[in-house]
Amino acid sequence: MTASNLPVAIIGAGPVGLAAAANLLARGEVPLVLEAGPAIAHSVRQWGHVRMFTPWEYCVDRQAGALLREAGWIAPPADATPTGAELVSEYLEPLAALPALAPHIHLDARVVAVTRRGSDKVRTAGRGDLPFVLRVAGPAGRLRHFEAKAVIDASGTWTSPNPAGSDGLPAPGEEAAARHIATGIPDVLGQARARHAGRTTAVIGGGHSALNVLIDLAALRDAVPETRILWVMRKERVEAAFGGEELDGLPARGALGSQARALVESGAVEVLSPFRIAEIRPGDDRALRVVGLHDGRPASFLADELVVAAGFRPDLSMLREIRLSLDPWLECAAGIGPLIDPNLHSCGTVRPHGARELSHAEEGFFIAGMKSYGRAPTFLLATGHEQVRSIAAALAGDQDAAARVELVLPETGVCNTRPSATAAVRIPAATGCCGPAKAEPEPAAACCSPAAEAVPAPIAVAATGCCARKEQAA
Known part of the structure; x- marks a missing residue:
């Protein structure tokens, strides 16, 4: 032939x-x-x-x-x-x-x-x-x-998910702790419920996938109040993850940011930001101790489970x-x-x-x-x-x-998803977020993948030059 x-x-x-x-x-x-x-x-x-x-x-x-x-x-x-x-x-x-x-x-x-x-x-x-x-x-x-x-x-x-380590490599101890680490968007209200109910889960990442996991964990916390949620990201300010909220050109994306803000302000979610993970060790009264730099200073936290939503x-x-x-x-x-x-x-x-x-x-x-x-x-x-x-x-x-x-x-390439309608979530369900996670650094507007797609009315997109990148790389 x-x-x-x-x-x-x-x-x-x-x-x-x-x-x-x-x-x-x-x-x-x-x-x-x-x-x-x-x-x-x-x-x-x-x-x-x-x-x-x-x-x-x-x-x-x-x-x-x-x-x-x-x-x-x-x-x-x-x-x-x-x-x-x-x-x-x-x-x-x-x-x-x-x-x-x-x-x-x-x-x-x-x-x-x-x-x-x-x-x-x-x-x-x-x-x-x-x-x-x-x-x-x-x-x-x-x-x-x-x-x-x-x-x-x-x-x-x-x-091929990105690791938790902040330098692009698996943090020392990360591979050994694999049985306590999930990637992507685990079904914390379904198949993965037992891993997280009544335990401490740290969600790593500042994109829409991470927000979706946080929202689902918050719903789980409503049912099992002993559930503790940590939100760990490299962003300098947690507000950067909320987006434009009510000013957002896409109301669903804005609502997602508002839900995340509500979780943080209510204390349902504890934030560690900016936090750069350097090592993962066996914990004391929890399965894992995660060591790194919090706002530039040595720090650590304990968790039973990690959800790495880092792209x-x-x-x-x-x-x-x-x-x-x-x-x-x-x-x-x-x-x-x-x-x-x-x-x-x-x-x-x-x-x-x-x-x-x-x-x-x-x-x-x-x-x-x-x-x-x-x-x-x-x-x-x-x-x-x-x-x-x-x-x-x-x-x-x-x-x-x-x-x-x-x-x-x-016009805006925002991609995000929302939890299935079958999931019982106390927070308004107009939007949640899902789909394979975004890698940092993130642009001002969010983006996505097969599980996190495009949006409402389409318009033709003008060509975009690359001069800015050339200047940045110079």
Whole structure:
């Protein structure tokens, strides 16, 4: 089989990976979807209890929706907001089950390496003519090899959370304390209730994911008053985490900040800020003692459990033999680094981008979805749909369509989510926050990821330059 007759490999069967497959099918290409988990959207299922802020209108890829409607699918109400579980059951599972797509999906297929046939990354001559080879671990570690003419890595970052250590590394003792540490947004009102009820939990992080966990813990504290909540972050002032509140252009986000302020002012949540974690040790009357600097001075606190909501980073280990063109500090494609730097941008100021900006030195290789943003927390699911639409067009040879911008974004790129309506929360439930956590430093406006999405009325987003970043880096 010649390289031109090979499929396009897609790593990950989440929302963006399946959207990539739908767009490739529409272009007459054959997708090969490799999902590490035992079911499609394995990572999304981990935050199934979280209700997204984004309404269904922005959760369904255009081409995927067209395939579903052809099969008789009835879309959920456009203005309703799904939980992660509903996103899977009402959209992603029906999509993956379509006869046109189902035969191309391989489960329990974890990609452990990507390379070129018979060549390491050093070889240049004729490299673009060689097919990609994906080494895949199946059940019981059995290895298989798949060949492809192009690769789209849509594997996400959910399995690579940032550590609690303030210097980007796990704090000494952090790995040894792993059984007392949760990441992301644990279901503290459900499956994880017993770990936190009547105990002391420290939530680490100053983004919307952390706020969501705090709100859920406060609801748990209402039921079990012995529950104690600490809020630990690197922000200089806790007020910076509250946002614009009633002055916020998005009332739901403002309400979230107001809820957080109310928790702090009522004493339901104790704040340690700024606090930079240096070490985690076994505790005395609690499981853990966390040591660091509080407002520049040595300090420590005791906790039974830690929830580290400090963002995510890409796992690039399987791409060791691929020629990557990476931004030096975000670890995203170099072409989009200046556009998404969280030191400069919120979601709404990110210029839509496609195959050209996402390209790497390795011809035919792309990273799409949350992983494409590297360590930047500003990814939007709708952005991922636009990415794979453009990439599919480029791989099919339609460069005009690949270059065309077909994405609209809200005026402010705030992403956040709220607790599921089934959760009993005393605080007003108009909004809570969820989705994979944001990394610090954070921009003035918040941002997000697959579980924390876009917003109300869309408008076209003007191009954003990168002069400020150049000055900062100089």
